[in-house]
Each structure stands twice: as structure tokens, then as C-alpha cells.
Amino acid sequence: MATLEINDLHVSVETEGGPAEILRGVNLTVKQGETHAIMGPNGSGKSTLAYSLAGHPKYTVTGGTVTLDGEDVLEMAVDERARAGVFLAMQYPVEVPGVSVSNFLRTAATAVRGEAPKLRTWVKEVKEAMARLEMDPAFAERNVNEGFSGGEKKRHEILQLELLRPKIAILDETDSGLDIDALRTVSEGVNRVRGSGEVGTLLITHYTRILRYINPDHVHVFARGRIVESGGPELAEKLEAEGYEQYVKGGAAE
Amino acid sequence: MAKAQTPSPAGAAGGGAVAVAAESTVATRMSAPPSFDVADFPVPHGREEEWRFTPLERLRGLHSGTAKADGSVKADLSAPDEVIIETVGREDARLGRAGTPVDRVAAQAYSSFEKALVVTVPSERVLDEPIRLTVHGEGGVTFGHTVFELKPFAEAVLILDHTGDTVRAANVEYVLGDGAKLTVVSVQDWDDTAVHVSQHNALVGRDASLKSIVVTFGGDLVRIHPRVSYAGPGGEAELYGLYFTDNGQHHEHRLFIDHDSPNCRSNVAYKGALQGQDAHAVWIGDVLIRARATGTDTYELNRNLVLTDGARVDSVPNLEIETGEIAGAGHASATGRFEDEQLFYLMTRGIPAEEARRLVVRGFFAELVQQIGVPDVEERLIAKLEAELEASIA
Secondary structure: OOEEEEEEEEEEEEEOOEEEEEEEEEEEEEEOOOEEEEEOOOOOOHHHHHHHHHOOOOEEEEEEEEEEOOEEHHHOOHHHHHHHOEEEEOOOOOOEEEEEHHHHHHHHHHHHHOOOOOHHHHHHHHHHHHHHOOOOHHHHHOEEOOOOOHHHHHHHHHHHHHHHOOOEEEEEOOOOOOOHHHHHHHHHHHHHHHHOOOOEEEEEEOOOHHHHOOOOOEEEEEEOOEEEEEEOHHHHHHHHHHOOHHHHOOOOOO | OOOOOOOOOOOOOOOOEEEEOOOOOOOOOOOOOOOOOHHHOOOOOOOOOOOOOOOHHHHOOOOOOOOOOOOOEEEEEEOOOOOEEEEEOOOOOOOOOOOOOOOHHHHHHHHHOOOEEEEEEOOOOEOOOOEEEEEEEEEEEEEEEEEEEEOOOOEEEEEEEEEEEEEEEEEEEEEEOOOOEEEEEEEEOOOOOOEEEEEEEEEEOOOOEEEEEEEEOOOOEEEEEEEEEEOOOOOEEEEEEEEEEOOOOEEEEEEEEEEOOOOOEEEEEEEEEEOOOOOEEEEEEEEEEOOOOOOOEEEEEEEEEEOOOOOEEEEEEEEEEOOOOOOEEEEEEEEEEOOHHHHHHHHOOOOOHHHHHHHHHHHHHHHHHHHHOOHHHHHHHHHHHHHHHHHHHO
16 A cells, blocks of 8 residues: 655755745655645645655755655655656646647656557547546647646646546645636546545645545644644634634744 | 737737838848849948848858858759759859849859759649759858749749758749749758858749748758748748757848738748757848738747757847738747746656657647658658757757
């Protein structure tokens, strides 16, 4: 069973005033089949956690370990992490002009699966996955994220999640900027993947709204660069009622 | 992206210019009027509009009269039997019909060649095989002049291939009779030491159509000047270009479409990728719609993809409109970087860095490569692109 273990992770970022520590000792274990919601106020470092796990070069790991089934994730290049089974659905997916969605998806699937998917079954697989996410088939011929609406970008991220079938899915504010219909469609996509029982999900969000559609097993409150409280779904209800105020006292966002 | 629409082209922007003028300024922006005689042009000093982007010292004397014809090229021409191939003297009346040299190096070329090559496709002949002319530089300075003429309603595909090493000034003419159709692919695949300056003049007959694809990879300095004018109404010109500009290379493409007849169309799309220190690409797109060219429809586009730091692009579209009675006119120019964020995004999907770069560059050029329509040239181009990319990663 795939397990992602984050141990005392410290991450800093280069600023004009020198390196600034953003993550200050994160501890978290995500097992295949589990869903963990990470909730926290803006600036608490939850997106930094997502990008650090994916290996964004802007972030420097200054301490701690991250392992996937015992393998050192921090030693891996960005693409190696993806092939090892770590997937990051981005809050702001990047436009890649000149590369069509269909070409991109096939190249990614080939890289992650280790061989090119058979063309005929692949076309069907993509078509069906797109239909489930209520995406127009013409979408496949557009350039990656170019001119996509906010909702289209997020559907496209979840489409990749469905096709690439990672062991660990990190969803970075996938709910932000979505209207209620898009949120439902996207959540259903995430739930289909979770339903397989083969993915561990790290759901990063600012709002409790998405948790009405995706029920987490564990909820963690993130503040000042670390997890400050963990609990079950009831913790989300408490946050909904009380907000983050009690966690940010004494200056959180920096 | 500026898309100027008649009758109110004002408001177009994007680094280019749209002028509504009673008199052409394209001509006056040149430092001397067109002429076949090199003596009519002063030696450029580099601040002239037409030379300001070009490193004159790397022209190896082509601009100053100091380059003497001391080199040679090996030319191979293959063509279907019905094509007429002649080598003619300077006095031949068929030379110089498609256009006049507009700068000193083009005039130097015209003043310096000894024999010209004239290739003629007779009326109504539709060639089933391309005409292929390979020019292989064998060192030294060379001059040349070539005329390709398609008589009325003839159709042909022409592939001009440039390899090897030479310092060369040579002009090419395309004369299209009424209703003729010519596709020409000019590949500049020179060694990295070569210098090549060439004015391509096309004269498009009534209802004739020209499709030109200029592909520039090689050379130390390549400066191509494709120019189109129309001999009658109803003509069409599609001008496509691809360039891949490496470390230290200077690739300059200067286009001019002279809409001087009514109801003609033109469409320009040039795309370039740049990588490495001091790679420099220049694209100038001048379109002039003269007062009598009513019903003109024109669009020009230039896109550049900068793959690494240290590369430089100058892209200058320029549209001049002397009549409001046109179907459409517009231009667009954009230079983008292959960003670290794009690379990161593709890599988070398991795609290795080299593959990601290939994906982006191949995608960028794909629509233009498809325009060529000659499978062996397309394949060679894709292979060449891959090789250039390999070199950049190594």
C-alpha cells in the first residue's frame, strides 16, 4: 500500500531580504485510499507544501524528509516524482502555447505509464473521461490551458488526475474560482478517482465548501507553516462555524 | 494583437505601425531608391533603416564592395523533362522583371553575377515532380542570379536548398503568369560560417498564386528579403517562414508585400525559435496597400519563441493603407519565452525536460511545417529541428 510520509519538513524561499522559512516542520502521513483535507488561512504555507512535494525549483528544502513507500521523494527530479506516482493539480495551471491537449495528455500518459497507450483504447479512454467531466470533445484540440476559463482549467486538471492515476494526488485549491456546477463536476471526478481506493488524496483548500462534496477522512489545520491541529470531519465543521481566527493570532501570515 | 479593419485602422498596436498615408513611406524609409546598379547605393554605415539590425562587419565586405568573387558553389538542378533550363548572359531581357534591388547588397549581387540561371515551366504544364535546385557552398565569395518563370496556368513545386560554406549575395526571381501556381520552399541549411544575402522577388500574375516557405537554420548571417508585387488583379500570395536561430547566429527576414492591384490577397506567417547566447532574429513585415488596390485582403503574423536567455528578437510589422476600400488588413507580432513554469508544469506530468522542450517547439512549428506539403522536405525539417534541440540540451 502506497504511503507518503512527510517528516519535519522545513522549506524556505529566496526573498529580497534573504531566505524566508515558510514550512516549519510539517509532519503528515497519507496512505493510499485516505483523503486528508488541509485547511488554512491565506499565507499559511499550504500551497508551498503542495509545490514542495512536486519539486518546484523556487522552494528549497532545508530540513526533514519526504518518502513515498520508503523512496526519497526529495532526491527525485520533478518528472521522476510524477512517474513515481505523485500528482499535483495546480491552483493556477500553466498555459503551454503550441501544444494541444490531446498531444499533451498522450505524452504525459506515455511518460507516467512507461509505454505509449494503445491508440484505439486511449482515444476511447480520453473521450469517456472528458464526457464524465462534461468537457466538449473539441477541447482536445485546443492548446494546453490557453484561453481556458477557470472552470475549464480545473476540469482539465482533474481529467489528467483520472488518466494518470497517481498514488498520491495533491489538489491545490482545486475549488477556488469554481461556480457550484463546476465544483460539483470536479468533485465527482475526484470522487471517482478516490473510489478506486488506490489513491491517497491531499486536498488543500481555504474553504469548507468543497468538503460537502468530497468527504475527508482527516482534517488538518495549517497555520504558520505547520499543522497545528488534526481531527476528523468534525474539525471542518468547527472551522466553518468559527473561522481561522484562533489559529492566526499572534501573526500567522508572513 | 492588432487587427486593423478598414475604414478605421487607427488603434492598431502591438509593436507595429499602421499608417494611412497619401504617399508611401515604405519607399522613403529606404536610404536610396531601388536600382540594378550597385553604384547607386552609398556604402551603408549601419544606422540606415534597412541596415540598423544587421551587423555589417559580418557581411564580410558584401556591403562595401570589398568582397570579390573568389569562391564557388556546386549547383545541382533536377527537374521534370518539360522544364526548360537555360544559362544566360547578363543582357538577357528576362532578367530583372520581378523586381529591382532595394539595397546595396542586392544591387551588388545584381551587378556582380556573370551568368544567370533561367528555369521555365511552359504554359499549362502541371509538374508532377518538384524542381530541385541545390546550391552547395565550396568556400569564398560568390554571386548569383536565378529566375523561375511559370508561364500562364503552369503549376510547379520548387525546392531551393542551400548547404555548405560561402559568402553569397544572390537574388531569386519568381515570375508567375496568369493563373499559374507556384509553391517554393527555400531552405537555408548552411554551415555555421556561411553568409547569405538574398532578395526574393515575386511577380504574381492575374489570378496566380504563390506559396513561399522560407526555412532558415544555418549560417553565421542570413538575410532574406522576400518581396511580392502583383501584375494583375486576383493574385494571391502566402508567405510562410520558419527559423531556428542558435548561438551567435543572425537571421533576418524582411518581407514586403506591395499591393498595387485590386482584389489581391496576401497572408504572411513567420515563426522562429531562438536559443543560446547572442542568437539574433529580425523580422520586418512591410505591407503597402496602394490607392488603386481596392478589395485587398492581407494579414501578417510573426511569432517568436525564446528558449534560453541571451537571445534577442526584433520584430517590426508595418502596414500602410492608402485606400479605405479594402476587404481586410491586419498584423500581429508576439515574442514569448519558454518559461520555467511551463517546463515545471509539463514535468509534473512525468514528462522529462528534453521531451517537454521538444513538445513545445514541435507544437510551435507544426502548423507551418504542414504547409510545405512535400513529405521528404517536411521530414528533413522535423529531423533538423530535433537535431537543433538536441544540440541545445547537450
